[in-house]
Amino acid sequence: MNLFWRDHRLLIIVHILQAIIVGSILFLDPGAEPTSLMYAIFLSFLLLTGYLVYRYFVLAPYYKKLTDVSSGHHDFKIEGNHPLILAHNQLLARYYNQHQAEQHQLEIRKNQQVQFMTQWVHQMKTPVSVMNLITQNEADYHEYPALRTELKRLEKGLDLALHTARFEQFEQDFRIKSVQIKTLVQQVVQENKRLFILKEMYPKIDVDNEMYVSTDPKWLVFMLDQIIVNAIKYTKDSGKHLVIETIIADHKPTLKITDQGVGIQAADLPMIQRPFYTGENGRKYGESTGMGLHLVYQLCEKLHIKIDIQSKVGNGTTVTLQFPTR
Incomplete structure (x- = not known):
């Protein structure tokens, strides 16, 4: 309604000015009757009102569509x-x-x-x-x-x-199937054994043999590989451990990967899921594309896995993957 009045504001102003000018001319005419003047002005505004009412009802869908910003549809x-x-x-x-x-x-x-x-x-x-x-x-x-x-x-x-x-x-x-967590963890650790040897880093696997989850094993292996390789990459001192364990949290199977690396800056934690974001560690140590953790977050969303990353500079990082019950 507001848009309709704004659209016709100039027309109404012009009509009022026109009525004032014509009325003034007729009023200055000695032979003009006041009643005739009032009647002419009344008819003029009656026609204007009729025109505006007609135009409003005809164009009501148009004005409504232009002002409706909360409908949420794209038609x-x-x-x-x-x-x-x-x-x-x-x-x-x-x-x-x-x-x-x-x-x-x-x-x-x-x-x-x-x-x-x-x-x-x-x-x-x-x-x-x-x-x-x-x-x-x-x-x-x-x-x-x-x-x-x-x-x-x-x-x-x-x-x-x-x-x-x-x-x-x-x-x-992607193919969803029931997979044993321990088998996939051991596979990823075995594939990266030379990196562990190079960094003199020791994996400690405490994963329940009976824990199975429903997910895509290929994509989960990729996610675990990105997390474990990051843990190795950002552990600078020799003799450190990488702990991989399973727990039950909120009645759901959960995998925790804890390293003793350099940790992540608090300011970087909320942004590590952004594509190409390398953060302070990426600038300091290099070798970072900013895509690994981004893909991990995206895959977790696709596979309905809840991911949480907690870290403190100098004390390492803990990545928690909570799987759906089914």
């Missing part, structure tokens, strides 16, 4: 046969079709980029695998420790790029 079509409403619907339809065409092109380009990234990662994995096989000769192992470490870092980076590319198609690439 911008307005019902009515008024030329203004028809022109409005035609304009929006034209822009909508243009937007859909542009969005379709963007989807095509995005899928092409994902496909290219996936193919590129797989192509890069082949020479990495060959170099790993070459350096696995135990007789020559003393010549290759640095090379094997760098190959492991390269392999981790390729896995991160591959999972980042696949995440956009997560709904097409």
